[in-house]
Amino acid sequence: MMIPNRPAADQATAAHDRVYRTLRSRIMHGETGPGEAMTLRGIGREFGVSMTPAREAVRRLVAEGALQLSSSGRVSTPDLSQERIEELAALRALLEVELASRALPRAHIALIERLHSINSVIAERVQKRDAVGYIRSNLEFHRTLYLRAQAPAMLAMAETVWLQLGPTMRALYGRLRRTEAPQYHRLIIAALKAGDEPGLRLAVRSDVTQGLKLLTR
Amino acid sequence: MMIPNRPAADQATAAHDRVYRTLRSRIMHGETGPGEAMTLRGIGREFGVSMTPAREAVRRLVAEGALQLSSSGRVSTPDLSQERIEELAALRALLEVELASRALPRAHIALIERLHSINSVIAERVQKRDAVGYIRSNLEFHRTLYLRAQAPAMLAMAETVWLQLGPTMRALYGRLRRTEAPQYHRLIIAALKAGDEPGLRLAVRSDVTQGLKLLTR
DNA sequence: CATGCGCCCATGTGATCACAAATGGCCGGC
DNA sequence: GCCGGCCATTTGTGATCACATGGGCGCATG
DSSP: OOOOOOOTTTOOSOHHHHHHHHHHHHHHTTOSOTTOEEOHHHHHHHHTOOHHHHHHHHHHHHHTTSSEEOTTSOEEOOOOOHHHHHHHHHHHHHHHHHHHHHHGGGOOHHHHHHHHHHHHHHHHHHHTTOHHHHHHHHHHHHHHHHHTTOOHHHHHHHHHHHHHHHHHHHHHHHSOOOOSOOHHHHHHHHHHHHTOHHHHHHHHHHHHHHHHHHHHO | OOOOOSOOOOSSOOHHHHHHHHHHHHHHTTOSOTTOEEOHHHHHHHHTOOHHHHHHHHHHHHHTTSSEEOTTSOEEOOOOOHHHHHHHHHHHHHHHHHHHHHHGGGOOHHHHHHHHHHHHHHHHHHHTTOHHHHHHHHHHHHHHHHHTTOOHHHHHHHHHHHHHHHHHHHHHHHSOOOOSOOHHHHHHHHHHHHTOHHHHHHHHHHHHHHHHHHHHO
16 A cells, blocks of 8 residues: 655645646647547556546546547547537637637737747747647647636636547647648737737637648548 | 436446436536535435445536535535626527527427427426426527537537536526516527527527526626 | 457456545633 | 634545456367
8 A cells, every 4th residue: 555645735736636637738739649548557557546546537537528438438539520520620719719809808918929939939849840749839829818818617618629639639730731830820919919809800710720621621 | 307318328327427417417407506515425325325436426527617626625516706607608608609500400390399398398487486497498498409500519518518507597597586488588489480590699699698687787 | 261259357347445634513711 | 701722523535455347369160
């Protein structure tokens, strides 16, 4: 039996939460491919915990759609159907356009500069063909903007959609042979600067659905 | 009418799933008030299971926002702030308008008749001052319509919002001294019959946000 | 060589136990 | 009479165990 040492005040998070967060980050940022299987004992072994916290973390991720349970209880990252991907993209558009719109009146210059700097990180990742890094920075760009919307429930929903799309996104951006930062991010920044709400809505919608388009053809 | 919660494809469900479904239904339909506390051992005792399945069910409900964990891990139904309620109402509007819009081209006469019949059940519940029955039938009305949208992910998100609003809804409709079925449901049905999409969007939006209005004043 | 069958082990599920922390009430002091 | 600290009990967390089941792999057979 493990000795439940008290690691003082720095690590207040429970074990299952640490497992949950790590797995969630992996899935959301495309570090695991679609249909990848995992076992509770395997997770427990990796994190040095028993099956109990592993199970709780997995349950939570299943509830968020980040993982799938087969009929026999086996867990794996979901392999999304074409319709499901389109639906999730539509959800992204719906939610993120609204979030951007709500963030617009609160977007002062410091935010715009921060977005600009994240955008150059994205360009860097793109040139290095670093898919995971690209996805991570791309999501950071969006999250940074949406945080200004002061709408935590809505942002949480958007992140849930990102999570579900995570494993698919790597495959998606893998076949995306681009060498420059996404053009629509520049449009988003421009619309923010100009206070142009219709333009912002269009730019966000385009940015969010662009990936889909090159998957369906 | 019984609870048409799920397609009922699986009857031999695991214990934690039975606990989960029961608690979820209770919370969504306003059978538990806001801020109500529960214990894992208590849940286990009620359902005749150990703490393990109770914990899994609770974790899942926490992930969906149906339950809240205090800093010490105590679980309770959330007591939503005013801003949170408004945000969730905005989410309902956003998602459900889209769902209704997608359902419109697929809404044939049988669906409309079914909605009409559910609506008379609602009227009955209203007259009996049966808050839980009212909420249940009201959600059934919406779910019946949205099922036609063929957008399971979007519907799941809408249900998650209903779940989060559940405990608040009873308090809400408790102070709603109405004696007739909601007028906007009739507008929704009329718009469906006429194939009037803008009218439908407006009617759904109005129906969904009406409850909020009488809470904020 | 291909195919089908059966067995073994890996895997998920749920119960129970040990432990630490928080909670709530009780008692004593002021 | 009121307040504060102390202790018993309740509660969540995580480990371990017993059990049923499904999957995969090897072996036998046509």
